[in-house]
Amino acid sequence: MVIVEHAYAKLNLTLEVIRKRTDGYHDLATILQTVDLHDTLEFRDNEGIEFECSDASIADDDNLVVRSSEALRKVAGTGRGAHISLQKRIPVAAGLGGGSADAAATLRGLNRLWELGLSENELVEIATEVGSDVPFLICGGTALASGRGEKLERLPAPEHGWFVIVAPRDVGDDGSGLNKTARMFGMLTSTAHTTGSLTRKLAARMIEKGDCHPAFMFNVFQQVAPHAFPNWQKIHDGFAGLGASDIVLTGAGPSMFAVAPSKEVATAWALLTKARMGCEAFAVGLAPRIEIDPEQ
Numbered sequence: 001m002v003i004v005e006h007a008y009a010k011l012n013l014t015l016e017v018i019r020k021r022t023d024g025y026h027d028l029a030t031i032l033q034t035v036d037l038h039d040t041l042e043f044r045d046n047e048g049i050e051f052e053c054s055d056a057s058i059a060d061d062d063n064l065v066v067r068s069s070e071a072l073r074k075v076a077g078t079g080r081g082a083h084i085s086l087q088k089r090i091p092v093a094a095g096l097g098g099g100s101a102d103a104a105a106t107l108r109g110l111n112r113l114w115e116l117g118l119s120e121n122e123l124v125e126i127a128t129e130v131g132s133d134v135p136f137l138i139c140g141g142t143a144l145a146s147g148r149g150e151k152l153e154r155l156p157a158p159e160h161g162w163f164v165i166v167a168p169r170d171v172g173d174d175g176s177g178l179n180k181t182a183r184m185f186g187m188l189t190s191t192a193h194t195t196g197s198l199t200r201k202l203a204a205r206m207i208e209k210g211d212c213h214p215a216f217m218f219n220v221f222q223q224v225a226p227h228a229f230p231n232w233q234k235i236h237d238g239f240a241g242l243g244a245s246d247i248v249l250t251g252a253g254p255s256m257f258a259v260a261p262s263k264e265v266a267t268a269w270a271l272l273t274k275a276r277m278g279c280e281a282f283a284v285g286l287a288p289r290i291e292i293d294p295e296q
Contacts, residue, residue, distance in 0.1 A: 003043040005109040007101035008140050008287040009090045010017055010133065011163065011250045011257055012252040013212065015219040025132070025148050026185060029196030031212075032133075033156065034140030034287040035163060039090050041065075043109040046083040049073075055088040064103035067128045072110050075126050091167040093180055095251030100133035107138065108292070120292040124150075133251075141289025144203040146196065155203055157286055158212035160259045162266040166239050166273050167180060167255040167280040169232050175182040180228075184252040187224040193239055194220070195210050214246035214259045222249040229254040232266060238277050242269050 011190060013031040020026050049069045050053040051061070065084055074081070084106065090098030107127060111118050118126075127134035132149035144153040202216050232254055236247055243265070244258035260266035266283035273281035 001045060001114070003109045003113045005041045005043070005105040006099070007039040007041060007090070007105035008137070009037040009101060009165075009284075010034050010097040010140070011165070012219055013217045013248075014190055014202055015221065015249075015251070016194045016196050016199050017185070017220050018191065018196050019193055019209055020185075023229075026151060027147060028145065029194075029199040030145050030149070031142070031199055031206075032136050032145050033136070033142050034101075034157065034289075035165070035284040035286045037090055037096070037165065038287070039290055040087045041097060041102065041105050041109055042124070043106075043113045044083045044085075045099045045113065046081040050081070050083045051086070052084070053086040053088060055086075055092065058086075058088075058092065058099075064099045064131055064134070065106045068103040068106045068127070068134070069110060071126055071130055072114075073118075076116050076118075078114055078116070082110055084109075091169075091255065092171075094167045094255040095249065095253045096165070096167070096252065097133045097137060098269070100131045101125070103130050103134045104137035104140075104178060107134075111292075114264065116253040117294045119294050123125040123292065124152075139290045139292065140264050140287055142206075142286075144199065146217050153203070154289075156210055159205065159210060160212070160214075161285060162260040162263050163257050163284050164239075164244065164260050164266050164273070165237060165250070165257045165282045165284060166257055166277075168229060168232060168235050169190070169279055170254075181252040184224065184228060187228060187271050188220065189228045192220050192223065214248075217246060217248045219249040219251075221252055225249050225253050231262045235273075235277050235279055239269070239273055242272055244269060
């Protein structure tokens, strides 16, 4: 028996940092959206947990796929195993939630393979222990997230049909030994902390009017991105030179995105960005919300 799951990338349409918590994490307010750029995972019965990946840089025992597998086995009290094969397409450490999406897809896939019958809420509870974006990515779609990202409120999808994601290849390294996200948080001062009101206002607008104009999208980390990532501003300006406006950083970067007026324009922007700036670029549409069926 083979179970196949797609792991969809996410965009942060807004991102505010509210405060640093006593546990070392940060309270956030963000509107999240999944898009149809995705990794693919296959699950087969096996004696233990075995993992293989098309990207050798993450084919080890300390990644979110293996961690989520072990977390699920512990909660379910099962000794069953799985052979998990991951075909990567989402750029790594790019602010697109690729690792978290893979972890969420693993929880969904093993729930089916092992016939555990866990509900959406039960999977989200396990996901909270794995990573901050993982709870949202269990089902994806469009949501307002707060706390570490585990508090979710479903939102109507924006009307935008197409986005272009530009992913610079160099994620930067300041020699501190900190991972990218920790470095980005460290570069923010307390004056960058806000209340989350701008995110909540946009969420309310989406609920009441179905309106999510690109001019209202923003990311607090964008103010430090040019200092954190080599050539980030140059790539941003080159993307803007193609006609993209309201370009927004996603997650902790370095990827950025813009709304495109049509599929044709989105495709052209992506192709030209790849050719002129030598970075990855994707024309993407919205990914629908995944419904969890415990009986499946």
